[in-house]
Amino acid sequence: xxxxxxxxxxxxxxxxxxxxxxxxxxxxxxxxxxxxxxxxxxxxxxxxxxxxxxxxxxxxxxxxxxxx
Amino acid sequence: xxxxxxxxxxxxxxxxxxxxxxxxxxxxxxxxxxxxxxxxxxxxxxxxxxxxxxxxxxxxxxxxxxxxxxxxxxxxxxxxxxxxxxxxxxxxxxxxxxxxxxxxxxxxxxxxxxxxxxxxxxxxxxxxxxxxxxxxxxxxxxxxxxxxxxxxxxxxxxxxxxxxxxxxxxxxxxxxxxxxxxxxxxxxxxxxxxxxxxxxxxxxxxxxxxxxxxxxxxxxxxxxxxxx
Amino acid sequence: xxxxxxxxxxxxxxxxxxxxxxxxxxxxxxxxxxxxxxxxxxxxxxxxxxxxxxxxxxxxxxxxxxxxxxxxxxxxxxxxxxxxxxxxxxxxxxxxxxxxxxxxxxxxxxxxxxxxxxxxxxxxxxxxxxxxxxxxxxxxxxxxxxxxxxxxxxxxxxxxxxxxxxxxxxxxxxxxxxxxxxxxxxxxxxxxxxxxxxxxxxxxxxxxxxxxxxxxxxxxxxxxxxxxxxxxxxxxxxxxxxxxxxx
Amino acid sequence: xxxxxxxxxxxxxxxxxxxxxxxxxxxxxxxxxxxxxxxxxxxxxxxxxxxxxxxxxxxxxxxxxxxxxxxxxxxxxxxxxxxxxxxxxxxxxxxxxxxxxxxxxxxxxxxxxxxxxxxxxxxxxxxxxxxxxxxxxxxxxxxxxxxxxxxxxxxxxxxxxxxxxxxxxxxxxxxxxxxxxxxxxxxxxxxxxxxxxxxxxxxxxxxxxxxxxxx
Numbered sequence: 001x002x003x004x005x006x007x008x009x010x011x012x013x014x015x016x017x018x019x020x021x022x023x024x025x026x027x028x029x030x031x032x033x034x035x036x037x038x039x040x041x042x043x044x045x046x047x048x049x050x051x052x053x054x055x056x057x058x059x060x061x062x063x064x065x066x067x068x
Numbered sequence: 069x070x071x072x073x074x075x076x077x078x079x080x081x082x083x084x085x086x087x088x089x090x091x092x093x094x095x096x097x098x099x100x101x102x103x104x105x106x107x108x109x110x111x112x113x114x115x116x117x118x119x120x121x122x123x124x125x126x127x128x129x130x131x132x133x134x135x136x137x138x139x140x141x142x143x144x145x146x147x148x149x150x151x152x153x154x155x156x157x158x159x160x161x162x163x164x165x166x167x168x169x170x171x172x173x174x175x176x177x178x179x180x181x182x183x184x185x186x187x188x189x190x191x192x193x194x195x196x197x198x199x200x201x202x203x204x205x206x207x208x209x210x211x212x213x214x215x216x217x218x219x220x221x222x223x224x225x226x227x228x229x230x231x232x233x234x235x236x237x238x239x240x241x242x243x244x245x246x247x248x249x250x251x252x253x254x255x256x257x258x259x260x261x262x263x264x265x266x267x268x269x270x271x272x273x274x275x276x277x278x279x280x281x282x283x284x285x286x287x288x289x290x291x292x293x294x295x296x
Numbered sequence: 297x298x299x300x301x302x303x304x305x306x307x308x309x310x311x312x313x314x315x316x317x318x319x320x321x322x323x324x325x326x327x328x329x330x331x332x333x334x335x336x337x338x339x340x341x342x343x344x345x346x347x348x349x350x351x352x353x354x355x356x357x358x359x360x361x362x363x364x365x366x367x368x369x370x371x372x373x374x375x376x377x378x379x380x381x382x383x384x385x386x387x388x389x390x391x392x393x394x395x396x397x398x399x400x401x402x403x404x405x406x407x408x409x410x411x412x413x414x415x416x417x418x419x420x421x422x423x424x425x426x427x428x429x430x431x432x433x434x435x436x437x438x439x440x441x442x443x444x445x446x447x448x449x450x451x452x453x454x455x456x457x458x459x460x461x462x463x464x465x466x467x468x469x470x471x472x473x474x475x476x477x478x479x480x481x482x483x484x485x486x487x488x489x490x491x492x493x494x495x496x497x498x499x500x501x502x503x504x505x506x507x508x509x510x511x512x513x514x515x516x517x518x519x520x521x522x523x524x525x526x527x528x529x530x531x532x533x534x535x536x537x538x539x540x541x542x543x
Numbered sequence: 544x545x546x547x548x549x550x551x552x553x554x555x556x557x558x559x560x561x562x563x564x565x566x567x568x569x570x571x572x573x574x575x576x577x578x579x580x581x582x583x584x585x586x587x588x589x590x591x592x593x594x595x596x597x598x599x600x601x602x603x604x605x606x607x608x609x610x611x612x613x614x615x616x617x618x619x620x621x622x623x624x625x626x627x628x629x630x631x632x633x634x635x636x637x638x639x640x641x642x643x644x645x646x647x648x649x650x651x652x653x654x655x656x657x658x659x660x661x662x663x664x665x666x667x668x669x670x671x672x673x674x675x676x677x678x679x680x681x682x683x684x685x686x687x688x689x690x691x692x693x694x695x696x697x698x699x700x701x702x703x704x705x706x707x708x709x710x711x712x713x714x715x716x717x718x719x720x721x722x723x724x725x726x727x728x729x730x731x732x733x734x735x736x737x738x739x740x741x742x743x744x745x746x747x748x749x750x751x752x753x754x755x756x757x758x
Contacts, residue, residue, distance in 0.1 A: 003338050011338065015348035017413055024409040028355045028402045032510075035398045039514050042521040050528045050537035053564075071697070072656030081651045089639045153633025156601060161652045162625040168652075222461055226454050230444050239440060240458060243433040244465050247472035254479060275468070286461050289378070293453045296602045381603075447563055449605065528564050 078163040079171045086175035089148075100141035101183045107133040108191045119196040126195035127256035130205065131212075134184055135245050138213060139238060141180040142220040145172065146228045146291065155228075156295055166284035169291070173214075173221050173283075181213035197260070204259030204269075208252035211272045218283040219244045225290035248275060308532050310384050311523045314516045321513035328506030332358075335499035343496075352410040354500060358507040359403035360424060363431060364466070366396035366511050370438070371463035374456030386452035387526060389459060390442055391518035395511055397435035403428050423477035427470050434462045448526060550613045551576050552731050553598065553700055559606035560593050567593055568753055570607070577699065577729040580722055580743055582736065585753035591735045592632065592704055594753065598733060599629040599702050611700075625654070628698040632705060634689030638678030642669055642688045645677055649692050658695050666694045668714070682709040693721060701725065703734040719743050 005011040014021045073081075090096050111129045112122060149155040158168050188209055189202060197205070223241035227233030255268035336354035343350040370392040377385035407425045412418050419425070438455045445451030492500070527533045551574035560567040567590030575581055583591045596602040598609055600616045600623060608615045611623045636645050643660045650658055664673055667687040672680060677688055686709045693701070701722075707715050719742040722732045726747075740748070 004340065004342055005338065014351065015342060017347060017349035017351075020349055020409045020413050021351055024352045024406040025355060027405045027409070028359065031398055031402055031405075035395065036514065039395075039517045039521075042518060043524065044540070046521050046525045047537045047540050050524065050533060053528060054534050054537060071654035073651055073654045077656070078652060078654070081648060085637075085640070085644075085648050088644070089637060092639045148637075151633075152637060153631055153635040154637060156629070156631055156633070157635040157649065158652065159601060160599060160624050160627060160629050162621055162654050163652065164621075222457075226441060226458060227444070232444075236437075236440055236444055239433065240437045243430050243437065243469070244461070246430060247465070247468045250472040250476045254476065282464070286457060290454065290457050293450055293457065296447075296450050296596075449561070526564075529561065529566050 073163075075163065075167055078161075079167055082158075082168055082171040083175050086172060087178065090175070090179050096141070096144060097179050097183065100137045100180050101187065103140060104133050104137040104184055105187060105191065107136060109194065112195070123196040123198055123260075126192060126197040127201065127205070127253040127260075129195060130188055130191055130197075131208075131249055131253050131256075134188070134209065134213065135216065135242070135249060137184060138180065138216040139220055139241060139245075142176065142217065142224050142241075143234060143237060145176050145221055145224045146294075147224075150228045150295070155291065159291060159295060165288040165291070169221070169225075169284050169287045170280075173217050173287075176221075177214050177217045181209075181217060184213060185209045197256075200262055201256045201260040204256045204265055207269055208255050208272060211269065211276050212248045212252045215248050215272070215275050215279050216245060218279040218287075222283055222286045222290055225287045225294060227294075228291070229294040229296075248272065251275075307384065307523050307527050307530070311520055314520050314523075318513055318516050318520075321509055321516065325506055325510035325513050328502050328509060332499045332501075332503035332506050336496070336503065340496045340499055341493060346414065349410065349413040352406050353496075354503050356403060356406040356410055357500060358504040359399050359406065360428060361504055362507040362511055363396055363400040363403050363428065365508065366392055366399060366515075367431060367434065367459075367466065368463060370396060371459045374459040378453065378456050378460070383449070383452070383526070384523075386449075386456060387522040388515070388519055389456055390448075390452055391522050392511075392515045393435060393438050393442065393455070393459075395514045395518065397432065397439060399507070399511060400428055400432045400435055404432060421477065423474045426473045426477065430469050430473070431466070434466070438462070549577065551610075552579075552612065553733075554610045554613075555598065555607070556610060557607035558594070558597060558604045558609070560590055560597060560602075561605040562590075562593065566756055568756070572607075573751060575700075575731050575733060577731055578726050579731045579749055580726050580747060581731070581733045581749045581751060583733065583751050583753065584735070586755050589753040589755045591753060595629075595702050595704050595733065595735065596631070599627060600624075601629070626699045627702065628653075628693070628696050628700070629702045630689060630693075630704065630706060632708075634686060636677045636685055636688050638676065641674050641676055642680065642684075643673040645688055646691050649689075650695060653692070653696075655695065663691050663695050664688075667691045683711060683714070686710060687714065690718070693718075699730045701730065701732045701734075703732065705735055705737070707736050707738045715740070716742055723747070 012018060012022075108129055111125070115121060115125070146155060149158065159165060161168065185206060188205055192202060192205055220237075220241045223237050223244075224233075226240065227237050230236065251268045251271050255265040255272070258265035258268065333354060337351055340351070340354075342348055370389045373385045373389035373392065376382055377389060404425065407422075407428065408418050411420050411422070411425070438459050441458055442448075442451045442455040445454060524533055524536070528537075554572075554574040556572050558571040559569045571594075583594055585591055593602060597604045600609065600620065603617075608617070610616070611619060611626070614622075616623045635649065637648075640648065642664060646660045646663060650660075661670070661673055664670060667690060669684060669687055669691070672684060677685060680688065690706060690710075706718060710718065715738065719740055722734075723743060726732060
């Protein structure tokens with residue numbers, strides 16, 4: 001097994017198809033990156049929402065016990 | 069406990085009721101039909117009136133318009149019953165839900181599918197469709213439009229409880245309509261060039277049988293979710 | 297089997313179990329994708345017909361084949377959820393959908409950019425591309441149906457029914473599109489049946505598997521978040537939220 | 544209450560209801576026997592309608608199950624539906640059909656072949672309105688068209704969500720008498736109402752209370 005390209009510049013040139021090859025790889029891995037980012041941050045977003053809800057409910061409970 | 073109503077009687081009771089309501093509410097029958105006619109007449113205005121081009125695209129236009137008309141009219145299939153609570157009563161009826169659902173779909177097809185089939189040849193004349201293709205047009209519509217009603221009813225059952233179900237409905241069911249569209253227009257094209265088109269008809273018939281058997285279950289399950 | 301599965305059917309256990317798998321799957325996926333992609337991009341021989349443009353295959357084909365598998369996986373999860381009323385399976389199905397949709401999108405875009413140098417146009421109504429487009433619509437249908445219901449328990453059941461209806465239709469759609477394509481297009485095909493040299497095939501297979509593992513890992517990450525979101529009223533989630541959420 | 548040898552007609556076992564991430568009730572269990580008249584009470588938003596819909600099998604509970612004569616209702620749906628008469632907020636009356644056509648349809652779809660619709664409509668004071676389109680009837684008459692089927696049924700379990708809405712005092716009294724007669728016949732009535740009942744005495748009425756929960 002040996003590298004098919006003479007130089008790094010050759011590699012990026014992709015035998016004249018650089019635009020198409022790098023465009024498709026760019027879009028593919030770019031959208032994968034965005035997807036991965038959203039997947040990973042989703043957990044903390046969910047937890048934040050729940051924490052906010054818990055606080056809201058605590059305030060509500062406090063409000064009710066003050067009234068009684 | 070037998071109260072004296074057979075499945076067949078229950079089926080026809082519901083069918084009769086839906087037809088009666090539709091007759092008293094005529095807009096539901098005529099609006100989709102008018103939509104179908106108007107969409108088809110728009111195409112020559114958009115792509116030019118040359119007979120050669122029109123006869124080439126006629127099967128596609130008529131079928132796509134039929135698809136859209138069927139989808140638009142389906143939106144009302146369960147809506148009224150959902151809003152006034154009769155759908156709940158149907159779900160709680162001791163009759164099998166699949167049977168009742170089938171009856172409603174049949175009523176809908178009689179009211180919107182059959183008029184479509186009747187006016188389709190007239191529209192085919194407007195689009196200069198090849199005269200060899202007329203039998204194929206009628207046959208594919210006869211076999212295909214019930215499939216559209218059955219598949220569409222699944223989407224309608226899923227979205228009936230949602231406030232803005234209309235746009236969503238098209239996203240849910242139009243992809244499912246693709247095989248019918250492909251084989252129906254294929255059959256008409258074959259007929260226009262005097263090739264045998266039994267194969268395509270057989271496939272549409274198989275789709276009809278398949279959806280007759282399976283769709284009622286999906287529709288029933290979807291209705292149970294929507295009325296939850 | 298259900299007895300054995302039962303302890304894992306508890307949300308908290310499933311959450312922890314998924315957490316144990318995710319690092320291993322992520323490492324495996326990264327390694328496989330790196331190996332496959334570098335091998336394919338640098339070491340695989342240049343195709344004598346298509347030149348180096350064929351190297352798009354190493355991302356297009358894995359995405360295309362895995363997009364279909366992910367849909368089937370989603371439908372299986374939905375089926376388990378509907379029939380045995382296991383909510384975890386519903387959540388799993390809901391977690392797979394967006395991942396599958398992105399993979400399908402990738403398959404479409406890479407197919408299209410591959411088409412341009414091959415056929416001189418960005419879009420051809422090739423059978424595989426058309427099927428991928430329809431598959432994307434099916435995914436989007438499931439996702440937007442799930443998003444449309446306020447009550448997520450109902451949303452999962454509705455989306456599950458749609459996913460199952462879709463999976464029954466996929467072979468029919470695929471068959472009809474193939475037939476239609478043979479009727480109208482003649483013989484445009486993306487990959488011929490010509491034997492591929494092992495130096496092309498092996499990295500391709502590695503990438504296909506890598507995509508599969510990556511989809512599994514991402515789905516599990518989403519699955520964990522979904523478990524938290526759906527169990528917001530449970531004490532263990534609230535403790536977790538208060539420990540991590542307030543920052 | 545005397546101990547009964549018969550299994551309870553309807554029992555709720557550890558029901559949990561969660562709507563939009565809010566717990567309406569949790570681990571709710573009770574049994575309803577023939578002869579019971581049960582009122583579900585509680586403030587708005589406590590989940591009364593949700594509970595009735597779960598008992599009727601229209602909604603699936605988040606956890607727990609409803610048993611009909613000790614069988615889960617999801618497993619004996621047809622038998623259960625034959626024994627159940629449910630009337631929700633929405634009456635299930637078609638405004639395009641006349642009162643008589645509505646009653647005919649409702650009874651036939653529930654399986655009854657033999658009945659005299661005019662006589663049943665007379666019971667709910669709708670004589671003379673048989674041929675009027677339901678859409679033209681007043682709210683009370685509309686409601687009575689829906690309630691008419693209570694006078695021709697062999698269902699044991701009646702689940703009624705706000706049956707007295709838009710019904711006048713005399714009508715309420717007639718309904719209450721009907722409920723008592725039904726309970727004395729071995730049936731059960733489960734209902735919600737915001738109105739006071741005059742005839743059904745407090746010791747006859749069983750109450751299940753749902754409270755509005757904040758968490």
